[in-house]
Amino acid sequence: MKASEIAAAIGGELNGNDVEIFACAGLEEARKGDLSFCKDSKHVKLVEGTAASAVLLPRDWQGGAPCPVISVDDPDRACIEAAKLLAPPEPLRPAGIHPTAVVSPKAKIGSGVHIGAFTVIEAGSSIGDGAVVEAQVFIGEGCAVGESTHIYPQVTLREGTKVGRGCIIHCGVRLGGDGYGFTTKRRDDGSVEIEKIPQLGIVEIGDGVEIGSNTTIDRARIGRTYIGPMTKIDNLVQVGHNVKIKGYSGLIAQSGIAGSTEIGMGCLIWAQAGVSGHLKIADGVQVGPQAGVSQSLDGSVKYVIGTPAESMKEFGGRLLLPKAVSKLKGRLKDIEHSEGPK
C-alpha cells in the first residue's frame, strides 16, 4: 500500500517520497517496507535510527526523520488504524461443512455455520448459528456451542461440554478432561492403592469468554466446572474440576486454579500464579505473578503476591529483611563495642 494512501485513509499528511508500505512495526524492529510511529520527542534518537520506510509523527514534531513522514494528530492511534489497513483480511470462514468433516447425523448444525476439514462432531451436539468450527476440531457427544462462537483448529471438547455465545477458543484448548481425581489408600501391608474417581460432571463456558492456546479446563466431578461470562483466559492455563469463575475475570498465562475454588467477579490472576483448591477469592481481587494462594481472600486486601500470598506491604517488608538484619547487626555491634572489654 502506498504511504499516500495510508495518509489519506487516516487523515494524515505525507512529507517525502510515496514509498510502498507492507506492515507496521516499532521504531527499533522496523525494516524496509515497515511504517513505524513515535508520539514523543523523548524518542528522537530512535526515530533518527529507525530502518522504517516511513514514520507516523505528531504534527508539531521538532526532530528530524531518516524517511518519509506522515504527520498525524495521534501517532499511537494512527498506527492502529494503519495496521488495520495493512493487516491481511481475516481468513474467510464461509458457511458450509467441509466435505472431509465427520459430522454425526444426530448433531444439530445451525445456519451459517462453518465446519473445517477433518473436524469431528459427534451425536447429540449442537452448533449455534453463525459459529465457526475450524479444521481438525473434536466435539464429543452431547456438546453445545453457542451462536457466533469461534473455535480455532485442533481444539477438543469432551462429551457434554457447553460453550456460550460469542466465545473464542484458541488452538489446542482442552475442555472437559478428567483432570486429577484419585483416592489413595495405604494398605495394611504398606502398599498403596490408587483408585480413579469417576468424573461425572461437565464444563460450562459462559458468553463472551476467550480461552488461549493449549489451556486445559477439567470437567466437574459432579455438577459443573463453570467459567462465567466475559472471562478472558490466556495460554497454558490450568483450571481444575468444579472451579467456578463468576465472570469478567482474567487468568494470565501459565496460571492455575485448583479444584473447587471460586473466583469472584472482575478478578485478575497474573502469570504463573497458583490458587489452591476449595478456596474463595472475593470479587475484584488480584493475585500477582508467580504468587501462591493457599487461603481464601475476602477482598480486604485487593492485591496479593508471594508464596504464600500476602499483601504488597508484607511482601515488601520481607524483601527488605536483609537490610533490616544488616542494620540490626550494626546497632548490636555498637552496643557490644560500647560496653567495652569484659
Add this chain to the structure above:
Amino acid sequence: MKASEIAAAIGGELNGNDVEIFACAGLEEARKGDLSFCKDSKHVKLVEGTAASAVLLPRDWQGGAPCPVISVDDPDRACIEAAKLLAPPEPLRPAGIHPTAVVSPKAKIGSGVHIGAFTVIEAGSSIGDGAVVEAQVFIGEGCAVGESTHIYPQVTLREGTKVGRGCIIHCGVRLGGDGYGFTTKRRDDGSVEIEKIPQLGIVEIGDGVEIGSNTTIDRARIGRTYIGPMTKIDNLVQVGHNVKIKGYSGLIAQSGIAGSTEIGMGCLIWAQAGVSGHLKIADGVQVGPQAGVSQSLDGSVKYVIGTPAESMKEFGGRLLLPKAVSKLKGRLKDIEHSEGPK
C-alpha cells in the same frame, strides 16, 4: 429422570413433588433441574437458599428445605450414586477402524480395538486387545499400546513410544518429543555454537498410568524415559528426558521434572513444583506446590516446600522472620534506651 426413580434406585425416601432431575450440583451452584445434597446441619442456610429442584438430606435432618427432599443414610455417597444414574453414558467406542483412519498395513491391531476418525497409525506399531484410540490421534512408527488402554483425541506418540495396559492418555498429550538437548560452545571469537544432541531413546509408560491433557513427556537421550505403573499425571506437566518414576506416584498440574531425575515409589509432586535434573527423590516424599527442588531428597524429610525446597519447619521459620526481626528491633531499642544518652 424422576426424583422418585432416583430415590428408589439409591434406597432413599422422597418427600414432596416428584420433580424431573437432570443433573447433580452443589447447593450454591444448583439450578432448576438439579439434585443437590447436604450432610451437615451446619449448612442449613445453604439448603434453605438453594435453587435445586430436589435435595438429598440425612434421614434425621432437622432444618427445612425449599424443595422436595430425598432422605438417605449418607447424602455424600447418595449423590455420587445419583450422579452415576444421571450422567450421560460414556460415549460408545465400539470395536472397529473408522474408514477415514490411516492405519499402516504393517501395524498390528488387536481384537476389539476402536480406532477413530482421522487417526494415523504407522508401520511397526501394535495396538493391544480392547484398546480405544479415539479420533485424530497420531501413533508413529514402532509404538506399542497395551491392552485396554484408552487414548483420547489429538494425542501424539512419536516413534518407538511404549504405553502399558489399562492406561488413560488424555487429549493433547505428547509422548516422545525431543525435549531440550543441546550442547553450547563458545567459539574463540566469542560467538556461540549450539548443537543438537540426538535423542536416541524412547518413552516407556507402565501399566495403569493416567496422563492429563497437554502434558509432555520427552524421549530419552539414550535408553528410556520411564513412568512406572499406576503413576497419575495431571494436565500441563513436563517430564524431561531419561526421568525415571518408579510408580504409584502423582504429579499435579503444571509441575515439571527435569532430565535424568529419579522419583521413588508413592511420591507426590504438587502443582507448579519443579524438580531439577539428575536428582533422586526417595520413596514417599512429597514436594509442595510451587516448590523448587535442587538437591536429592533421601526421605529423611517427607514433605518439602519453598524454593529452594526445605522442610515445613524451616519454611515456617522463614515465614516468621519479619516478626522475629521486629521483636529483635524492640529488644535492641530497649537496650539502647536503657543505656541512656552518651
Add this chain to the structure above:
Amino acid sequence: MKASEIAAAIGGELNGNDVEIFACAGLEEARKGDLSFCKDSKHVKLVEGTAASAVLLPRDWQGGAPCPVISVDDPDRACIEAAKLLAPPEPLRPAGIHPTAVVSPKAKIGSGVHIGAFTVIEAGSSIGDGAVVEAQVFIGEGCAVGESTHIYPQVTLREGTKVGRGCIIHCGVRLGGDGYGFTTKRRDDGSVEIEKIPQLGIVEIGDGVEIGSNTTIDRARIGRTYIGPMTKIDNLVQVGHNVKIKGYSGLIAQSGIAGSTEIGMGCLIWAQAGVSGHLKIADGVQVGPQAGVSQSLDGSVKYVIGTPAESMKEFGGRLLLPKAVSKLKGRLKDIEHSEGPK
C-alpha cells in the same frame, strides 16, 4: 544386533559371549538385551549389579563385570555411537503429498516436500524445498515455512506466521495465537467492560530455531513477535505478543516471557522462570529456575534467581537470614543477661 558387530563398528574389543543387543541404557535401568556403559571405577558396584546383557568399559578397567564386556577408549562416546547404531532409523518422510491432505491450490509447495495425512495448508502459504510437514498439521493463510524445516504432527500455524530454514517444530506447538490482549474499563455504575484488542501482527521464527512440544507463541499486536536464529525453546513455554528474542538463546520448559519484552543474544531462561512485560534482558544473561524478573537486566549481573529476581549473592544472603537472625538473638541475649537484673 550382535555385540561383536557393535564392537567392530565402534573400534572396541568384545570379551565374553556374543550376545544380542537391542538398545542402550544406564547401568541401573538396563535390562536383558541392553548395552550399558561405565567410564569410572567409582561405579564398580553399579557395574557388578547391572542387569545389562553387555557393558562398555575402559580398556584399563580393574573391576569385574557380570556380563560380556566391550573394551573401548571412551565408554561415554562409545555408548552414543552404539546408540546411533541401535536406534531405529528415523521414520522416512519421503517427498510427496499424502492423498488425504487438503492443500490449497493457491499454496506454493517446494520440491522434495513431504506433507502428511490430514494436514491442511491454506491459500497463500509457501513450503520451502525439502521441508517435512507431518500428519494433522494446520498451516493457515499466508504462512511461510523455510527450506528443510521439520514440522511434527498436530502443530498449528495461524495465518501469516513465518518460520525460517532448518527449524524443528515439535508436536502441539501453537504459533500465532491471539494471546492476552484486552482493555478493561470500569463504567460509572461500577460494572466492568472488557474489550478485545485486535492482534494485527504476526509471528516470525528465524533460521535454526527448535520449539518444544505444546509451546505457545503469540502473534504481535502490531508488527512481529520475533524468535531470532538458533534459539532453542523447550516444552510448554509461553512467549507473549511482540516479544523479541535476538537469537542463540535457550528457553527451558514451562518458562514464560510476557508481552513486548526483549531477550538479548545467548540468554538462558531456566525452567518455570517468568519475565514480565516490556523489559530488556541484556545479551548473555541467565534467569534461574522459577525466578521472576520484574525489571530490565543490563548485564551487570549475569545470573539472577528468586522472585523478584536478584543476584546469587543477594539470594544466598536471603537464604541465610534465619541463621543470621538466630545469631543476632543469641548476641542480644548475651547483652541482656550481661546487663543483669534491673
